[in-house]
Amino acid sequence: MTLIAQIDESACLGHGDCVHVAPNVFILEGDVAEQVAPGSDEALRNAARACPAGAIIILDADTHAEVDP
Amino acid sequence: MRIVLVGAGLAAQRCAETLRQLGHDGPIAMYGDELPYDRPPLSKDFLKGERPELRFKPDAWYRDNDVDFVQQRVTSLDHLEFDRALIATGAEPITLDAFPHALTLRTRQDAIALDEALTSTRHLAIIGAGLIGQEVASAATARGIRTTLVDLNPRPFDALMGPGGGDRLRALHERHGVELRLGQNSGPLNADTILVAVGVKPAWRPDPAPGVFHAGDVTGSAHWEAAVVGGQNAARRMLGLQPKPEQPPLVWSDQYGVRIQRVGDPRGATHNGDLTYSQSGRLKAVVLMNEPHRVREARRDLKEAA
Numbered sequence: 067m068t069l070i071a072q073i074d075e076s077a078c079l080g081h082g083d084c085v086h087v088a089p090n091v092f093i094l095e096g097d098v099a100e101q102v103a104p105g106s107d108e109a110l111r112n113a114a115r116a117c118p119a120g121a122i123i124i125l126d127a128d129t130h131a132e133v134d135p
Numbered sequence: 136m137r138i139v140l141v142g143a144g145l146a147a148q149r150c151a152e153t154l155r156q157l158g159h160d161g162p163i164a165m166y167g168d169e170l171p172y173d174r175p176p177l178s179k180d181f182l183k184g185e186r187p188e189l190r191f192k193p194d195a196w197y198r199d200n201d202v203d204f205v206q207q208r209v210t211s212l213d214h215l216e217f218d219r220a221l222i223a224t225g226a227e228p229i230t231l232d233a234f235p236h237a238l239t240l241r242t243r244q245d246a247i248a249l250d251e252a253l254t255s256t257r258h259l260a261i262i263g264a265g266l267i268g269q270e271v272a273s274a275a276t277a278r279g280i281r282t283t284l285v286d287l288n289p290r291p292f293d294a295l296m297g298p299g300g301g302d303r304l305r306a307l308h309e310r311h312g313v314e315l316r317l318g319q320n321s322g323p324l325n326a327d328t329i330l331v332a333v334g335v336k337p338a339w340r341p342d343p344a345p346g347v348f349h350a351g352d353v354t355g356s357a358h359w360e361a362a363v364v365g366g367q368n369a370a371r372r373m374l375g376l377q378p379k380p381e382q383p384p385l386v387w388s389d390q391y392g393v394r395i396q397r398v399g400d401p402r403g404a405t406h407n408g409d410l411t412y413s414q415s416g417r418l419k420a421v422v423l424m425n426e427p428h429r430v431r432e433a434r435r436d437l438k439e440a441a
């Protein structure tokens with residue numbers, strides 16, 4: 067795993083699309099998303115791309131630099 | 136304090152969630168046709184034959200959070216007992232007398248009917264090139280259906296893409312073979328299925344009264360995010376709290392595999408040529424096509440410009 071995801075809670079509106087595409091990785095806690103398990107790079111990228119609100123940020127696990135999903 | 140939510144949709148759901156999160160422990164009753172569900176998939180996944188879960192929360196959530204769902208349409212507040220009420224009845228599609236047999240798309244039932252009609256449709260005509268008409272055109276052409284998209288407005292794509300910015304979306308429709316009839320009356324349509332998607336009108340709402348709040352499509356907002364924020368802020372106001380700080384609004388749409396995200400409000404602003412919009416030198420809106428990672432940056436730029 068070379069990527070990590072970060073959820074921007076001020077931007078997340080609880081669409082739930084990350085839960086649809088990566089059901090074991092993300093859940094809706096109340097009305098914001100939360101990552102509850104590690105996900106493959108592919109799962110994290112898919113979740114970030116699926117988010118209509120652009121609230122999932124993908125970072126390089128080593129450098130913590132933001133990368134394009 | 137007794138709270139009544141009229142209309143069981145996105146805005147009412149988010150209002151109920153926020154009320155409980157903020158510690159309101161009095162009764163909440165939610166009136167509507169069925170438990171709240173999500174509409175955007177109806178013009179997207181549904182028309183690809185998929186049937187994703189639409190309900191926001193399972194039955195248990197309403198039980199655990201003591202939200203009492205009453206399956207009933209409300210036509211007057213007179214007989215309801217409440218201290219605060221939310222009107223979140225949403226909106227209804229506008230129909231056209233000239234097309235009495237046309238379909239519309241608002242509910243899950245509408246989407247199933249349209250999906251079924253499309254299985255035997257050779258030529259689909261869509262009256263109204265707004266977000267829903269555009270998404271249905273995208274889904275229908277993907278199914279190999281000849282599609283005609285009609286709008287009286289010569290530049291209907293500007294509504295989503297911003298004034299003067301609709302050309303790239305228009306080109307996308309043309310590239311996928313959609314026949315566009317814009318800026319004119321439809322003329323004779325020999326389509327076997329007609330969808331009327333010319334917009335919505337607010338559903339039932341009572342006269343203004345103290346303690347009665349409004350949120351979502353019934354206010355004319357017509358977008359998902361506005362219903363969420365409106366529902367959350369109604370909850371806050373009911374409890375005497377300040378609304379959340381305003382964020383640049385976001386609207387999204389999925390067409391031909393392209394995710395369009397519009398951050399900010401381009402109305403009245405001038406197109407800078409790159410799908411960004413400014414007014415008096417100030418950035419007002421940014422439209423992105425398949426660049427979800429730039430939403431945050433757009434939001435930041437818009438906040439700085441505000």
Ligand SMILES: Cc1cc2nc3c(=O)[nH]c(=O)nc-3n(C[C@H](O)[C@H](O)[C@H](O)COP(=O)(O)OP(=O)(O)OC[C@H]3O[C@@H](n4cnc5c(N)ncnc54)[C@H](O)[C@@H]3O)c2cc1C
Binds near residue numbers: 141145224240389
């Ligand atoms: C097909 C489709 C696709 C969409 N796609 C997008 C998109 O891609 N992006 C986007 O930003 N937005 C999209 N939207 C818009 C978004 O779904 C709406 O803005 C949102 O659903 C509004 O929520 P609401 O709670 O105000 O209304 P609704 O979700 O309509 O809920 C209102 C509820 O109130 C009930 N009701 C009505 N009258 C009464 C009454 N008198 N008594 C009791 N109950 C009543 C109704 O049955 C309904 O269930 C789409 C909408 C549709 C229909």
